[in-house]
Amino acid sequence: MKAFDLHRMALDKVPLDFLWEVALRSLYTFVLVFLFLKITGRRGVRQMSLFEVLIILTLGSAAGDVAFYDDVPMLPVLVVFITLGMLYRLVMWVMSHSEKLEDLLEGKPVVIVKDGELAWEKLHEENLTEFEFFMELRTNGVDQLGQVRLAIMETNGQLSVYYFTDDEVKPGLCILPEGCSERFKKAPEEGDYVCVRCSKIVPLRAGEEKICPRCANPEWSKASRAIRVT
Known part of the structure; x- marks a missing residue:
């Protein structure tokens, strides 16, 4: 040949x-x-x-x-x-x-966010990374998880999102791309900090270093209190 x-x-x-x-x-x-x-x-x-x-x-x-x-x-x-x-x-x-x-054959809808907190274990059971899921939320106008009352992954792969009203928004994890919010291993000041991996909120003192009790991640960001701008 x-x-x-x-x-x-x-x-x-x-x-x-x-x-x-x-x-x-x-x-x-x-x-x-x-x-x-x-x-x-x-x-x-x-x-x-x-x-x-x-x-x-x-x-x-x-x-x-x-x-x-x-x-x-x-x-x-x-x-x-x-x-x-x-x-x-x-x-x-x-x-x-x-x-x-x-x-x-069809599967069941899965709740991925409830009351502003990521159901991290369920997310990984669906073979989704946080980055893929956060991208889906951003396309729905969400910039921090505390704005979300419920986020449900439907059986056809689409995401259904139900929001808190502005006066009900909770502090939560900013899900904008890396670089849009600071990350810390040591808290610069006292306040509420959120795990950048699983969205667990923990109060930290100034200078405190802590491993997330939920996912063992050492990185934190300040809990965002931003409301949705529609």
């Missing part, structure tokens, strides 16, 4: 006119995927559950094979789409009658 053979790299063993067949196959699979999404009523991946994403990935695999390989017939792929469509409808019906199956 010759390296950097442009004809082999571009077409391999298929004739040039096979590209027209690829175009037809691609249109065919595009229509099938479009019809499937239309039937299920979904507009985007952010609105899909884990089960639905799995269905789409399976469809994508079948669609990709029939689009590019000349030895993959088109009719069996149609059967794949019909079978998966029927499976989807069946599973949706069963889940509507079985809470256990629904929890298994």
Whole structure:
């Protein structure tokens, strides 16, 4: 085999006119995927559950094979789409009658922030880092956790945020990017300090150094009392 053979790299063993067949196959699979999404009523991946994403990935695999390989017939792929469509409808019906199956396939909403404090253990159970979660909160107009009464990670990956009113806002962890708030290992003055990792609030005396009793992190920042600006 010759390296950097442009004809082999571009077409391999298929004739040039096979590209027209690829175009037809691609249109065919595009229509099938479009019809499937239309039937299920979904507009985007952010609105899909884990089960639905799995269905789409399976469809994508079948669609990709029939689009590019000349030895993959088109009719069996149609059967794949019909079978998966029927499976989807069946599973949706069963889940509507079985809470256990629904929890298994869809998961459960998870409370990540409650009363201004990060549920740090639950966050890590969801395989999320604090940085990813804080980015999500910032896009919802939050700059410190004390503004948040509840933040719930939904089963489709979206975040639902419920806020305190301005007069109810609690002191909390500033979640702006590093550099927007000072961090200390030794408290410069007496006051309430918040763990920059898990949001635990601890009163510290001037010059005091302390390890967070919740997550063993040694870094603190001053508890923010900022209210939301909408």
